[in-house]
Amino acid sequence: xxxxxxxxxTTAVILSKAEQIQLVAQAQAxxxxxxxxxxxxxxxxxxxxxxxxxIRKGIDFNDLLACATEGILIAINKFDATQGASFTTYARMWxxxxxxxxxxxxxxxxxxxxxxxxxxxxxxxxARKAIGVDAQPAEIAAHMGLDEDEVVACLQYMxxxxxSLDAPLGTRGRDRTAGTIASVVPSDDMTQDQRHERTQNSVxxxxxxxxxxxGLNDRQKAIFVGRIAHELTENDxxxxxxxxxxxxxVGQIEKALRNRMVTYxxxxxxxxxxxxxxxxxx
Numbered sequence: 001x002x003x004x005x006x007x008x009x010t011t012a013v014i015l016s017k018a019e020q021i022q023l024v025a026q027a028q029a030x031x032x033x034x035x036x037x038x039x040x041x042x043x044x045x046x047x048x049x050x051x052x053x054x055i056r057k058g059i060d061f062n063d064l065l066a067c068a069t070e071g072i073l074i075a076i077n078k079f080d081a082t083q084g085a086s087f088t089t090y091a092r093m094w095x096x097x098x099x100x101x102x103x104x105x106x107x108x109x110x111x112x113x114x115x116x117x118x119x120x121x122x123x124x125x126x127a128r129k130a131i132g133v134d135a136q137p138a139e140i141a142a143h144m145g146l147d148e149d150e151v152v153a154c155l156q157y158m159x160x161x162x163x164s165l166d167a168p169l170g171t172r173g174r175d176r177t178a179g180t181i182a183s184v185v186p187s188d189d190m191t192q193d194q195r196h197e198r199t200q201n202s203v204x205x206x207x208x209x210x211x212x213x214x215g216l217n218d219r220q221k222a223i224f225v226g227r228i229a230h231e232l233t234e235n236d237x238x239x240x241x242x243x244x245x246x247x248x249x250v251g252q253i254e255k256a257l258r259n260r261m262v263t264y265x266x267x268x269x270x271x272x273x274x275x276x277x278x279x280x281x282x
Contacts (some may be wrong), residue, residue, distance in 0.1 A: 020087040054099040071095035116150040147196035
């Protein structure tokens with residue numbers, strides 16, 4: 001199972017919003033295994049990201065990836081194209097839900113009340129967004145309608161780690177010269193997966209930008225390439241006085257082109273996918 005999911009991730013092809021909706025309709029109408037396979041493949045990289053975000057002590061990443069993939073399959077069965085949402089957006093919700101369900105059942109949270117445990121696992125992040133990331137247990141308890149003492153007990157163990165900062169790493173026993181968690185500085189170098197993702201995203205975005213530019217007139221294309229594309233690639237923007245019209249008019253055209261480009265990319269890839277692609281590429 002894991003080997004299959006890893007293989008899908010390395011060969012993933014991002015599909016447009018319309019292409020995914022068409023495949024969902026085919027899968028729902030004919031129970032087509034090929035359509036389901038293509039939808040899983042198109043969203044498996046997102047499943048990897050969701051799984052990584054839900055890693056907890058005692059939870060295996062492979063199990064989380066399987067749960068996220070199960071979320072994609074559930075989304076295929078339940079997706080309603082008439083609501084106007086992209087399939088990727090809808091599938092993400094099911095991926096998160098299945099991963100959180102697995103974490104809640106297996107993370108070993110201290111049992112100080114099942115209602116408190118479940119509500120904290122599923123709603124703590126949302127509560128902190130509403131009342132502040134530095135909210136105290138009493139504020140969290142009041143906001144979520146929970147017992148303060150039980151919230152205090154749960155928060156002591158949620159995402160806890162039992163490794164000493166002074167414990168030597170590796171297998172050198174009592175060799176106190178070995179590096180420790182406190183002394184090791186994490187590397188900022190990209191992993192092979194991250195490099196692969198950045199390269200693939202860059203190719204897809206470059207193709208989309210070229211297709212978008214092909215639909216513009218000469219002046220619009222010059223402004224798009226000289227100002228918007230240059231800015232995205234961190235090059236100097238072309239001076240607004242070199243396009244044969246006033247700076248004000250160049251600004252108006254540039255603003256309109258930015259809005260059109262956002263709409264074009266969202267329609268082609270889906271809003272959530274575009275956000276992830278841009279973050280991974282630039």
